[in-house]
Amino acid sequence: MGKTKLDNYLSAIQANHKKIFVPYIMAGDGGLEKLKEQILFLEACGAAAIEVGIPFSDPVADGPTIQNAAKRALEQQTTLQAVLAALATFKSQRTIPIIIMTYMNPVFVYGVEHFANACAEADVDGVIIPDVPLEEDDLVTGVLKKNDIALIRLVSLTSTKERIETITQRAEGFLYAVTVKGTTGARSSFDQAVKEYLQQLKQQSNIPVLAGFGVSTSEQAKELASYCDGVIVGSKIVEWLHEEKREAIQLLISSV
Numbered sequence: 480m481g482k483t484k485l486d487n488y489l490s491a492i493q494a495n496h497k498k499i500f501v502p503y504i505m506a507g508d509g510g511l512e513k514l515k516e517q518i519l520f521l522e523a524c525g526a527a528a529i530e531v532g533i534p535f536s537d538p539v540a541d542g543p544t545i546q547n548a549a550k551r552a553l554e555q556q557t558t559l560q561a562v563l564a565a566l567a568t569f570k571s572q573r574t575i576p577i578i579i580m581t582y583m584n585p586v587f588v589y590g591v592e593h594f595a596n597a598c599a600e601a602d603v604d605g606v607i608i609p610d611v612p613l614e615e616d617d618l619v620t621g622v623l624k625k626n627d628i629a630l631i632r633l634v635s636l637t638s639t640k641e642r643i644e645t646i647t648q649r650a651e652g653f654l655y656a657v658t659v660k661g662t663t664g665a666r667s668s669f670d671q672a673v674k675e676y677l678q679q680l681k682q683q684s685n686i687p688v689l690a691g692f693g694v695s696t697s698e699q700a701k702e703l704a705s706y707c708d709g710v711i712v713g714s715k716i717v718e719w720l721h722e723e724k725r726e727a728i729q730l731l732i733s734s735v
């Protein structure tokens with residue numbers, strides 16, 4: 480796979496021997512007018528990139544925390560189109576990459592081509608669409624490539640060796656290593672197999688490997704990041720943003 484601007488951005492961080500912390504937020508939770516301030520806050524905390532979630536009514540990969548945030552955001556009439564328009568209004572004021580996380584349904588409704596163009600217009604660097612399987616991803620890869628937007632692929636603890644190999648070969652931006660068997664949401668501990676799984680992926684992949692799902696404490700973040708290139712934290716960040724616990728967010732991000 481050719482290198483995207485997200486690949487280049489992240490390899491510069493790695494070249495400085497720094498770990499990558501990517502917080503996930505739910506766009507429109509608390510109102511879309513908060514998006515700019517939330518992103519600039521996370522950037523100031525030291526986030527390497529931000530995963531911006533699009534609320535969806537049937538979020539099959541999400542646990543209760545993100546489901547509830549999606550519900551709040553949908554009550555505020557948040558749409559994919561509106562989120563991308565909001566991101567475009569302050570693109571010159573942020574310096575870190577934005578990754579859109581959405582299920583495929585809102586993309587279909589918007590139209591794949593319109594979606595990719597609006598992402599480019601908003602300076603979006605990558606997208607995660609967890610319900611698009613590898614076998615179907617040419618639905619979106621063509622138009623994303625045209626706009627230099629990375630399609631971030633996920634691997635999981637239950638993926639076969641062969642599948643992991645195919646995915647790592649095609650991976651762009653970073654490889655999203657799911658660290659639990661289940662949905663998003665904080666966990667108190669991880670499977671014994673996670674360490675070896677991450678170390679193995681790290682060996683196989685020539686782009687950064689980031690661990691995500693279940694991470695909610697500095698200790699967990701530090702430990703998982705020591706086996707790979709960094710971590711993604713969603714539910715805990717969503718919860719703390721909702722509760723306005725800004726200091727806790729700052730501490731967690733600066734811990735890796």
Ligand SMILES: O=P(O)(O)OC[C@@H](O)[C@@H](O)c1c[nH]c2ccccc12
Binds near residue numbers: 530541692715
């Ligand atoms: O919430 P957690 O357990 O910290 O996991 C990250 C996750 O929230 C974020 O990356 C994400 C939210 N929804 C998703 C759906 C699929 C894959 C990833 C995600």
